[in-house]
Amino acid sequence: MHGNGSRGHDPRQYRDFGELRVIPRAQPRTVLVANAKGGCGKTTLATNLAAWFASREKATALMDFDPQGSSAHWLKLRPTAAAPISGIAAYGRLSSNETRSFRNRLPRHVERVVVDSPAGLTGTDLYDRISDSDLILVPILPSPIDIHSAANFIREIEMTGALREQNKQLLVIANRVRRNTIMFSKLNAFLAELGLPRVTYTRDSQLYTRAAARGMGIIDLSGSQVEDEKTHWNRIGGWIEHQLQLRHQHRQQMLQR
Numbered sequence: 001m002h003g004n005g006s007r008g009h010d011p012r013q014y015r016d017f018g019e020l021r022v023i024p025r026a027q028p029r030t031v032l033v034a035n036a037k038g039g040c041g042k043t044t045l046a047t048n049l050a051a052w053f054a055s056r057e058k059a060t061a062l063m064d065f066d067p068q069g070s071s072a073h074w075l076k077l078r079p080t081a082a083a084p085i086s087g088i089a090a091y092g093r094l095s096s097n098e099t100r101s102f103r104n105r106l107p108r109h110v111e112r113v114v115v116d117s118p119a120g121l122t123g124t125d126l127y128d129r130i131s132d133s134d135l136i137l138v139p140i141l142p143s144p145i146d147i148h149s150a151a152n153f154i155r156e157i158e159m160t161g162a163l164r165e166q167n168k169q170l171l172v173i174a175n176r177v178r179r180n181t182i183m184f185s186k187l188n189a190f191l192a193e194l195g196l197p198r199v200t201y202t203r204d205s206q207l208y209t210r211a212a213a214r215g216m217g218i219i220d221l222s223g224s225q226v227e228d229e230k231t232h233w234n235r236i237g238g239w240i241e242h243q244l245q246l247r248h249q250h251r252q253q254m255l256q257r
C-alpha cells in the first residue's frame, strides 16, 4: 500500500491504494434536456428518456426545474406497475431552513438522472445546469421560428464556455418530425452549418400525447401500433446510453493519468 490518504479529496488518490483501494460512491450520470424556446418538446423528451432508462432497470430520477411542474405532474400519473422513477421537484422557492443542495439531493442508489428545464433558461442558471450534467440534449422543432431561436440558444450555450471548459457534448434531437418535409431538410442544413450533430428525430405522433396523459413513455406502451416507435426509442435510448458510457470511460482515463 502506497498512499496515506492524506491528500484531500482528489479522486486520483484512489488508484494508489492498490488492493485495498477505497471505491468512491458511483456518480449518477446526468442528461440535461434544454432549449430556451417553449413548447419544443423538452418535457416529452425528458419523460420518455427517463422511462427508457427505467425500462432498462437503471435506477432513474427525473429532476424538474420548471415551475410549471410538468415532469413532476407526469410522474404523479405514472402507474405503480410501471418501472419506477424517483422524482425531484427542483423548482420553487426554498423554505427558510432548506438549502438547494439539500432539496435536490438524489436518492443514494440513483444511476441515471434526467433533468427537465424551463423555457427561457439562460445566464447562470443555464451555466449551472450544464455544469451539473454529462450530456445536453436540445430538442428542436423543424419550423423557421424554432430553428432561428435554437441558433440563439446554442450560441448562448457556447458563450457560457461550459461545454468547452468541461468537455461536454451537446446533441440535437429534431422533434415532431414528418420526414421528407422541406423544414426537416432545412433543420439538417442548419445543424450542418453549425457543425452540430443531429442525433436523431422523434416523429410527430399522438402516441406521445397519449403516453404522457398516463404517466408513461413510448417504451411503456404496448400494442402493434407502437412497435415502430418503441424500436426507434430503443435506438435513441441506446445511443444516449452509449454516449454516457463513452464520457464515463474518458473521465476514468483522465483520472488514471
Ligand SMILES: Nc1ncnc2c1ncn2[C@@H]1O[C@H](COP(=O)(O)OP(=O)(O)OP(=O)(O)O)[C@@H](O)[C@H]1O
Residues within 6 Å of the ligand: 037, 038, 039, 040, 041, 042, 043, 044, 045, 066, 068, 070, 117, 118, 119, 175, 176, 177, 202, 203, 204, 205, 206, 208, 209, 212
Ligand atoms: N413528438 C411529438 N408528437 C406529438 N406531440 C408532441 C411531440 N412532442 C411534444 N408534443 C406535444 O407538444 C406539446 C409541447 O411539448 P412539451 O410539453 O414536451 O414541450 P416543452 O418544451 O416541455 O414545453 P415548455 O417549454 O412549456 O416546458 C405537448 O402538448 C406535447 O404533448
Ligand SMILES: [Mg+2]
Residues within 6 Å of the ligand: 042, 043, 044, 066, 070, 116, 117
Ligand atoms: Mg416542459
